Amino acid sequence: MDMKNELEKYITSHIDNESEVLRELNRYTNINILRPRMLSGHIQGQILKMFCRMIDPVNILEIGTFTGYSAISMAEGLSDPDAHIDTIEVNDELKPVIEKFISKAGFQNKITLHIGNALSIIPNLNKEFELVFIDADKRQYPEYYRAVFPMVRKGGYILADNIFWNGKVIEPVDENDEYTKGILEFNRIVKEDDRVEKVILPFRDGLFLIRKK
Numbered sequence: 001m002d003m004k005n006e007l008e009k010y011i012t013s014h015i016d017n018e019s020e021v022l023r024e025l026n027r028y029t030n031i032n033i034l035r036p037r038m039l040s041g042h043i044q045g046q047i048l049k050m051f052c053r054m055i056d057p058v059n060i061l062e063i064g065t066f067t068g069y070s071a072i073s074m075a076e077g078l079s080d081p082d083a084h085i086d087t088i089e090v091n092d093e094l095k096p097v098i099e100k101f102i103s104k105a106g107f108q109n110k111i112t113l114h115i116g117n118a119l120s121i122i123p124n125l126n127k128e129f130e131l132v133f134i135d136a137d138k139r140q141y142p143e144y145y146r147a148v149f150p151m152v153r154k155g156g157y158i159l160a161d162n163i164f165w166n167g168k169v170i171e172p173v174d175e176n177d178e179y180t181k182g183i184l185e186f187n188r189i190v191k192e193d194d195r196v197e198k199v200i201l202p203f204r205d206g207l208f209l210i211r212k213k
């Protein structure tokens with residue numbers, strides 16, 4: 001028996017269903033978009049939604065939109081009527097898909113999509129965030145962290161996805177593997193940063209939960 005698969009089925013059958021629009025986006029992405037595995041998916045989407053319920057943030061920043069699954073999941077968990085998500089995606093080919101599904105979800109006023117490199121866009125956002133979700137280029141995780149840190153409110157959270165990088169963080173590192181090196185460097189920086197409290201959620205590919213003191 002494939003324990004991991006069976007447990008995943010068990011989990012998905014005991015948590016809230018995906019909304020209709022998220023289910024459709026999940027299916028659409030898997031059929032039409034390259035590298036669909038990048039999408040958060042049912043379980044992680046519901047985790048992000050629950051974090052939004054718990055933190056009750058007003059301003060959220062997402063780095064790495066892909067087709068919009070995590071942004072829409074988080075938007076579904078927002079309670080404050082003024083709550084807003086800025087999400088950044090470098091691949092302009094994804095823009096029509098993201099916009100279509102944000103509209104379908106009815107979140108065109110809640111989610112602002114920025115197309116471009118996060119490192120160029122972040123300094124111009126001029127906002128303070130209660131929640132930042134880092135999920136873009138693994139090589140740039142340390143730079144995203146440094147760029148967003150001053151913009152995170154005290155008591156605010158940074159969540160970073162894929163911090164196990166498929167288990168590569170505990171294997172010998174290939175000299176040319178800039179992705180694993182980026183994640184390792186990020187994990188080290190967070191560990192050594194005494195301005196934050198941190199814990200790792202060992203779910204899926206590892207989610208770092210970081211709280212600015």
Ligand SMILES: C[S@@+](CC[C@H](N)C(=O)[O-])C[C@H]1O[C@@H](n2cnc3c(N)ncnc32)[C@H](O)[C@@H]1O
Binds near residue numbers: 038089117
């Ligand atoms: C893992 S996917 C994001 C998945 C999405 N958050 C979700 O949960 O469905 C990473 C995305 O980050 C984008 N990306 C990579 N480098 C970026 C950068 N420098 N600025 C903005 N987006 C970037 C990629 O094009 C890709 O769509």
